Amino acid sequence: MKELIIKVLGAGPSGALLAIALANINTEVYLFDILDMEKLLSRDRSYAITHSTRRLLEKLGIWSELNNKAIPFKELSIIDSVINKNIILSTKDLEENNYKSKAVGWTIDHKILMEVLFEKLSKNNKINLQLNCLQIKDNRDYDYYFAADGISSKSRNKWNIGTYSYRYRQKCITFKALLRVNHSNRAYEVFRQDGPMAILPMGHDLYQVIISTTSSICENLITLPTSLFLDKVSTMLPSGLEIDSLYNNPEVFPLSLSVSKKLIVANKFLVGESAHSLHPVGGQGLNLSIRDINALTLLLNDRKNRNYNGLISKRSKSFFILNRYIDILSTSFLTHTLILIFSNSFTVLRFIRYFTFSLLRKAPYLRRLLLSLFTDGFSFLFAKRLDC
Numbered sequence: 001m002k003e004l005i006i007k008v009l010g011a012g013p014s015g016a017l018l019a020i021a022l023a024n025i026n027t028e029v030y031l032f033d034i035l036d037m038e039k040l041l042s043r044d045r046s047y048a049i050t051h052s053t054r055r056l057l058e059k060l061g062i063w064s065e066l067n068n069k070a071i072p073f074k075e076l077s078i079i080d081s082v083i084n085k086n087i088i089l090s091t092k093d094l095e096e097n098n099y100k101s102k103a104v105g106w107t108i109d110h111k112i113l114m115e116v117l118f119e120k121l122s123k124n125n126k127i128n129l130q131l132n133c134l135q136i137k138d139n140r141d142y143d144y145y146f147a148a149d150g151i152s153s154k155s156r157n158k159w160n161i162g163t164y165s166y167r168y169r170q171k172c173i174t175f176k177a178l179l180r181v182n183h184s185n186r187a188y189e190v191f192r193q194d195g196p197m198a199i200l201p202m203g204h205d206l207y208q209v210i211i212s213t214t215s216s217i218c219e220n221l222i223t224l225p226t227s228l229f230l231d232k233v234s235t236m237l238p239s240g241l242e243i244d245s246l247y248n249n250p251e252v253f254p255l256s257l258s259v260s261k262k263l264i265v266a267n268k269f270l271v272g273e274s275a276h277s278l279h280p281v282g283g284q285g286l287n288l289s290i291r292d293i294n295a296l297t298l299l300l301n302d303r304k305n306r307n308y309n310g311l312i313s314k315r316s317k318s319f320f321i322l323n324r325y326i327d328i329l330s331t332s333f334l335t336h337t338l339i340l341i342f343s344n345s346f347t348v349l350r351f352i353r354y355f356t357f358s359l360l361r362k363a364p365y366l367r368r369l370l371l372s373l374f375t376d377g378f379s380f381l382f383a384k385r386l387d388c
């Protein structure tokens, strides 16, 4: 099969992983980023990793290293603080082939993830990594171009690809803190009237907290002195959790739902946040990007998808686009619906929520379905065994 030469723009988590995945299937990859290594590593964020991500990382030989560094959580507590109901999803609610991993999901710090990825990138002689290049001038002819240059992708604009976007009235404030909890190894998704809050274990008593709330509350919280900030946050935490101290400086992010109108134009592809960005509820963003990468490697690696000239056939591209839009749109729909249903206190919706929690408590099958959606996206409905 013809060896492809590929340019990847953006060495964030999506671009870096894409480059490793492409090099693994014998393509020559040129990976560029405008930031230097220090800035690429310095983002103060943690990701909740699901089983779809774990499978791709296993396939790329990265999981054995990350598994020691990622923090597993064996339970996910979903709390509706308005109707005062909760449900705990555990490893028992996982599909059989995910159950073996003995974790509902994992939390990993951005810096740790990127350090492992950059070590792999630097050791791979199929990957040419060029950082800190503000002006990328190269006249090489590439077979394919992949833009993984983030939510405000310049490549997307350059390639004239529009987006369907919706800006939430909520913003999110995120920080790490030391918490006192009754149960270790548990992650929390708390639905509050003004927005959801995720609490992810980072090892020992350290937790990443992501609070989505109205812009004004966010802007107010960020200006408070630490003692008042801790007081305010303690009133938002579910019972059984107490905040001891702040571990880093809180940061505020605007929130939007955005899906690009096209994923491919000619030989140019959008990957990761340049193609879709979601509300952080459920921690789906990076996991969705990693499913893009998996689909792309399957597309390029299968001889049947290539024409006589070694390039991807039109039919295979159409199939790829359909497959990705089903996943992207269904995951966007799921996260957006969660916000619509839970971020308000309409009586009818309260009733639906009450009924849903009662049903989930009684029906193990529904708990399994919910956890499969969280961990594999809607694609689990189409393939019983997701062989990433």
Ligand SMILES: Cc1cc2nc3c(=O)[nH]c(=O)nc-3n(C[C@H](O)[C@H](O)[C@H](O)COP(=O)(O)OP(=O)(O)OC[C@H]3O[C@@H](n4cnc5c(N)ncnc54)[C@H](O)[C@@H]3O)c2cc1C
Pocket (backbone or CB within 6 Å): 009, 010, 011, 012, 013, 014, 015, 032, 033, 034, 035, 040, 045, 046, 047, 048, 049, 148, 149, 150, 151, 153, 154, 155, 172, 174, 210, 253, 271, 272, 273, 274, 280, 282, 283, 284, 285, 286, 287, 288, 289
């Ligand atoms: C508060 C918050 C919490 C989140 N929590 C989770 C979670 O728990 N789990 C999860 O899965 N997701 C989560 N997400 C989403 C996750 O952060 C994103 O999905 C992920 O960062 C996307 O990675 P990316 O590589 O696609 O984009 P980015 O991380 O934005 O990387 C883009 C890269 O492209 C580079 N670049 C930009 N322009 C150019 C150019 N012209 N040329 C070359 N390079 C360029 C940038 O320097 C950057 O390095 C969260 C998001 C937020 C805001």
